[in-house]
Amino acid sequence: MRLNHTLNLLRSSQMALGGWLQLCSIPAARMLAAQGSLDWLMVDLEHTPLDRSTAWGMYTAIADVSQGRCTPIARLAGGSMEEIKQALDGGAQGILVPLVNTPEQAASVVRWGRYPPLGERGAGGLDPHLGFGASRADYLAQANEQIMIAVQIETSQAVENFAAIAAIPGLDMAFIGPFDLHISLGLPGAFWSEHPAFLSAVERVLAACREHRLPAGILCADASGALARREQGFTFIGLATDAIYLLKAYGEQVSQARSLPEPQGGWSNYVRLD
Numbered sequence: 001m002r003l004n005h006t007l008n009l010l011r012s013s014q015m016a017l018g019g020w021l022q023l024c025s026i027p028a029a030r031m032l033a034a035q036g037s038l039d040w041l042m043v044d045l046e047h048t049p050l051d052r053s054t055a056w057g058m059y060t061a062i063a064d065v066s067q068g069r070c071t072p073i074a075r076l077a078g079g080s081m082e083e084i085k086q087a088l089d090g091g092a093q094g095i096l097v098p099l100v101n102t103p104e105q106a107a108s109v110v111r112w113g114r115y116p117p118l119g120e121r122g123a124g125g126l127d128p129h130l131g132f133g134a135s136r137a138d139y140l141a142q143a144n145e146q147i148m149i150a151v152q153i154e155t156s157q158a159v160e161n162f163a164a165i166a167a168i169p170g171l172d173m174a175f176i177g178p179f180d181l182h183i184s185l186g187l188p189g190a191f192w193s194e195h196p197a198f199l200s201a202v203e204r205v206l207a208a209c210r211e212h213r214l215p216a217g218i219l220c221a222d223a224s225g226a227l228a229r230r231e232q233g234f235t236f237i238g239l240a241t242d243a244i245y246l247l248k249a250y251g252e253q254v255s256q257a258r259s260l261p262e263p264q265g266g267w268s269n270y271v272r273l274d
Contacts, residue, residue, distance in 0.1 A: 001134035004093050004146040006040045006071035006236070007172060010215040015230055016040055018073075020219065020241035021058065024050045028242055030061035033070040040071040042238065045087070046098055052086055059091035063131030072131065073148065079105060081120075084112040089125030093132070094148030096175055101157040103164040110170035113149045115140065118170060148172045150217065150236075154180035159201045166208040173236050175217035176205055191221040192228075206233050 009016040018040035021029055033041060043058045044050065055074065062072035073094035074087035087095055097109045111119045129139030132146065149170060153162060154177030166174060179189040185197045193199075209216040210233070217236030220226040226237045255262055 001129075001138045001142050001146070002068040002132045004071060004132075004148060005068055006073070006094065007146065007148050009039060010148075010173060010235055013235060016071075016236050017226065017239065018042060018071075018237070019239050020044055020075075022048050022241045022243040023246070024048055024054055025242075026054065026057045026061050029058040029072075030065050032242065033062040033066040033072075036066070036069065038070055040073050040094070042073050042075050042096065043092070044075045044241075045083075046075050046077045052090065055087070055092075056090035059087075059093075060131060063091060063093065068131075068133065071148070073150075075152075079109045079112070081112045084109070085122060088113065088121065088143075088147060089128055091128050091131045093146070094150065094172075096150045096152055096173075098152040098177065099154060099158075100151035100165065101155055102161050103168055106151050106165045106168040106171060109151055110149055110168060113147060114144050114170055118144050150175055152177050153205055155184040156181075156201070157184075159204055162205050163208045163211075166212040166214050171214060173215045173217050174205065174209055175219075175236065176202060178218060191219065191225060202232075209233070 006016045016039040018038050019032060020042045022044050029041060032038060041062050043055055045055060059072040062070050071093050072091060073096060074092035075096045076083045076087060079097040079100065084095055095113060100106050100109065112121060113119060115121045115123060123140055129136045132139060150173035151171060152175045153159065178191050181201060182189050182193065182198055185201065187193065187195055187198060206216055215235045216233060218229050218234050219238040220229055221240055226239055229237055
């Protein structure tokens with residue numbers, strides 16, 4: 001059975017660099033995975049109209065075309081048993097659950113994402129083992145070690161409770177949702193800011209991650225942001241989204257062809273970023 005590429009990087013304190021998929025496109029997911037430059041791709045079911053069948057096709061396309069070099073991860077709309085089960089049985093090799101504000105919520109995510117004796121995930125999935133190049137028996141035996149379970153920290157309540165959240169056994173990564181965390185703190189949404197309240201919240205999360213040896217993740221607007229966050233100790237780092245880069249690339253080329261000025265905020269300033 002192949003190792004989970006992203007988990008392998010995080011467990012060795014290396015950067016796992018990936019991208020967000022908002023366009024609900026199997027071909028786009030397949031092409032980005034085949035390109036070979038990304039360690040993971042996040043299939044976003046929280047803020048898109050993505051249906052489960054298409055999501056399953058995206059997980060499969062990513063895992064198969066990359067032969068395990070790019071990890072398919074599902075950002076769910078919630079942390080229910082049904083949502084977690086559907087994503088993992090469909091071939092996601094990791095889950096990111098948003099709006100986890102308490103240790104009890106984090107424990108439930110682990111409970112539904114792990115097979116017994118570590119959790120209560122059902123073992124009836126038809127083919128999630130195929131993305132790992134494994135038999136069903138090998139997958140059932142090793143999935144608890146090779147499936148990434150992550151929670152999203154994006155509210156002031158989550159920051160207050162994060163020391164207890166980070167101590168929950170079975171978590172593989174904590175991801176700061178920068179836009180929603182800014183908003184929760186009463187600040188304008190942003191990938192990053194130098195506002196003291198935001199920086200203090202980030203440091204509290206990073207300190208607890210260091211204490212519990214829990215990898216920390218975040219989404220960045222560009223390469224310079226990714227490099228800066230890596231210096232701060234983040235190792236799971238996202239580079240914007242497929243929708244953002246599509247808008248940005250087309251906007252820049254069209255503006256040059258028509259000799260138009262770039263709009264205030266840039267051409268990519270029309271989609272949700274986290």
